[in-house]
Amino acid sequence: MTSGAPRTGSDNRYRQRWAWDSVAWGTHCVDCYPGNCSYRVFTGDGTVRFEEAAGTFAPVEPGVPDKNPMGCNKGAAWSRQLDNPDRITTPLKRVGPRGSGEWEPIGWEEALGILAGSIIDTIETAGPQAVLHEGTPEMTTVVPTHRFMNLLGGTITDFNATTNDFNVGLHITFGKYSPVSSVDDWFHSDLILVWHLNPSFTRIPHAHFAFEARYRGAEVVMFAPDYNASAMHCDLHVPVEPGSDAALALAMCQVILEEGLEDKEFVAEQTDLGLLVRDDTGRFLRESDLDPDGRDDQFFTLAKGIEPHQVLNRAGRGSLKPELPVRLEGSMEVTLADGSRVDVRPVISLLREHLDSAYTPEAVAGNCGVHPDTIRNLARKVAANRTNVLFGAAASKYYHGDLIERSLCLLLALTGNWGKKGTGIRSWSAGMFDGPAIAMAKAQPGVEGTEAVIMGLEMLAAAQKAADPTATDEIASEGLTRLATQMVPPFFHWWANTGYRERWTKEDWHDPSMPRPFESLVEEALDAGWWEGTTKMLSSGPPRVLIECGGNMLRRTRGGRSIVLEHLWPKLDLVAVIDQRMSATGLNADLILPAAQHYEKIDFHIPTPHLMHLTFSDRAQAPAGEALTEWELFARLAEALATEAQRRGLESYKDANGVAHRYDALWSAYTLDGHYADEERLADEMLRDSAQTGALPEGTDLSSARRQGHIPFSGWGILPYAKAQASPFPVGETHTPYRNHVEKGDPYPTLTRRAQFYIDHPWFLEAGEALPCHKEPPAMGGDHPLKITSGHCRWSIHRMNIGNRLLLQTHRGTPHAVVNPDDATARGVSDHDEIEVFNATGGFVVRAKISPSVRPGQIIVYNGWESYQFPGWRGPNEIEGGMVKWLHLAGGYGHLNYTPTAWQPATVDRATRVDFRPAADSWTTTTTEEG
């Protein structure tokens, strides 16, 4: 409260600006990952005035720094966006041509009537699957959109195909990408390799754990082409050429093996490097090779017999602890079922040859630009220290990001660096807060509905285990993910309905190892049935209605607006955008529906083992104008659908799977017979459900969330993401994943049940990628001298804060491209000049920021700018390659089958080839490489 003598005039007004009468908990429920900062939100007269980082996190482990204060510049300025000029406060209907910016404010009844009418038209003519929602990880929108679309029978695309944040190389290696240590576990590391991450920009609340580790003697090494903002906090900056990280990591692996520094026991037990491979086919020796009735997924190792003999030993599928010691050396001749004889040898033997032939430090120095002595020194450090790869989401956005990631995993495997404090490699994870999933799965509210859901999951898991007695809880749970998903990979929709087909069939933009034309590979994958059950949009025609909620397709789509605006948009009868603020997609929509901001509704941040607490956000003020929460909005849409259907005399329809839906039952199904119509009750139900599973402490409910703001998790709960951590739940200590594998010998959810570095899928063998290797990024964008790398910026979570006037005042306030002085001089460009960045796909105009921190040949345009902040509404995604790696169409191979958010073709943008030149005066005309 303010105090002191009454004041007058501007002084008083200023002080009133900071006066408050009420305080609520707040956070920002977007994909600010791992985020989970807890704020106190101060309101006066029912209006949010300002916020402060709460700083109320208790220490977790003695001797390890606590998480306080947790916050950043964006969070501290969040309230400024409540009434920012780009805020939408009333439904808007397009009255001019699409993209003309001509709108008419309308009421909710008319707006929802338009959307309901268009949805019913679509259902009656094309089926509900032609109602499309592009998936998004934006926490606040996931529950309502998935609930509504699932009940409608619509299509939700797998969001990671679009974002490509989750490291597919980790999935290839471990059968999962989601194990992550808690951020405070970084403090336990002796050597931190910061790779494809710029934590001073993108992990502001958590970076201190890595940098504070230096106080206890840790060494922090930054691998990045540019000298980024985090590099100054590191002991060593290793400037690698963009996309050459695999070469560097593999050279370190070569040194470790050559010098005998590998952790042999760890390698033999935890990885497939001891499994035997046939010399004749290059495929693993399988039980089915030796016995026609044998299993295809039973593999073998060499074991030591009575000297000089060695024996063939079955590699355990239910446990990694071998009955006989695995031999990593030697070879053996075996007799196959048909009587023929072949030589077999362990993967590590192939690996040694592979590394020695192409990955000595001297051989790769030219690729990656790192001196051989540096490589050797780093390799020895990794082998001798608890090493943690502090990894970001950038690698996966390279065409060969999977190879980069597999190489880094190999480096950790050879040195025994996971499953122990301060080790491992991180990606993204959710899980633990299982209340939303349970609440949405219930047939009846309350504890007995919860019990029914939990029992159902247990029965399914038991059935999985009965089918495969070697399956652990984790593996059985992981199988359920595939069964339960509501998402489909968008690849086949993109292939059929967008401009990607033209892009992806450019053979010279793919890797030279692509063996056949891309179209042929798509056909092969479909003919093989690898994507069966995920292609319904391919057979049912294009989508007719797009509901964009939590995403921004026109900013995010790699390859530019033409990919969707020119190809998809004409097929759409209606584009409806639900958003808090005007977006690039909104500008090209037919209908814009205003959503409540984070301080205007009850919600939770993405739960993650990185933080180990659930962060609550309360309704600190009423939604601005006529804005609605997404939950209420979809409830009202369900009512509007029933009203419109009744007017037309329609009762029911069937979806693409033959399931019948009644129009007049949508609302009651959405709200569970009205029980979830009250959002406080819904939040309370979710919290209590999570307490039932043990993920949250006993007695947790909405009242306790309101008291505490953030609630420490008390158990893993029942979700696959949480079980994939494969570790005991940490109490009074930091969280380190993979411990069950390392300490107990629990198998991994891969084909071989081991961390798998050899992929003997026929396509991988054909591509020369059975083992991790380095390949140059293909020439996406054409033959141009510069590579664009990008990354998230410091001033915005994606585009969420990019129009925040306060944050815009903390930098140049306008989009800019960071270029090297030599490159700028060579092109006659001075600082802050307008330049045109271009390649074969198009171009965009932006201000040049000249900085020696960027290496020659590199250009950075940070992520987040709306395309409408650029001349002609053309932003950086116009020149992004947007290719997908053909190899990711592979399937039919253990863990390489469609796995939601983990295994599917996803678009890439890093290292797209570009050039720049001074912008012409006529920049508003079409810009291409022809000028």
Add this chain to the structure above:
Amino acid sequence: MFIYSLSGLELKDTGQQAVEIEENETTARSATYQVFGRFFAGADDEHYEMATSDQWTKEFATAVELLSFDFDPGSAPSADSVSKDDYLAEFARVFQGTPAIIIAGSHFDDAEQNLAEVVRFYEYFGLQAGDESDRPPDHLGTECDFMQFVTFKEAASPSERLAGSYRRAQLDFHDRQLSLWIPGFTEKVSAAGTLDVFNWAAEHLAAFVAADHAHIREVTGG
């Protein structure tokens, strides 16, 4: 055989069948809450008749018979020294007025917040305030009804995990409702200078709540 009987609450799912189960130590707890619930639900002619015919003593004695922890309700003092009208008026003065009101929210700083919390509690466990009831959801009689219900559901649970959920609900309701306000409420009754039978009921309610809280804390490890 024991069957629960609610007056201030009703089942949300009206299709649920009433279940009779063998009496045991858990149904004894449920039965005890049932009798306390009836006592504090409100006074009427029957209430007075029971107070003058030693019927409350008998009902409590039957209810507590199988309890697994010590709780002796003793004998209820007779109210035959006062007329029925005076009895009813005194009940209203003490429990519906300011001396010792039997609405939980009045004993908490934020009555509105407490009411919302109680209602959500009921709803999650399949109950809602009865349409016919003129009692607020945080009325003492209704809170006793809730404890009667969740203890009965514990006894009738088909799975140990669900029984555990109901046990944890009891502990939580003690922690956040009954054990917080009943001790203070009892002191207020004592200070109100009221009939012995009302004092007796309040004191024994406090004793039972404390014993039951300790019991449930012990069995849940809470």
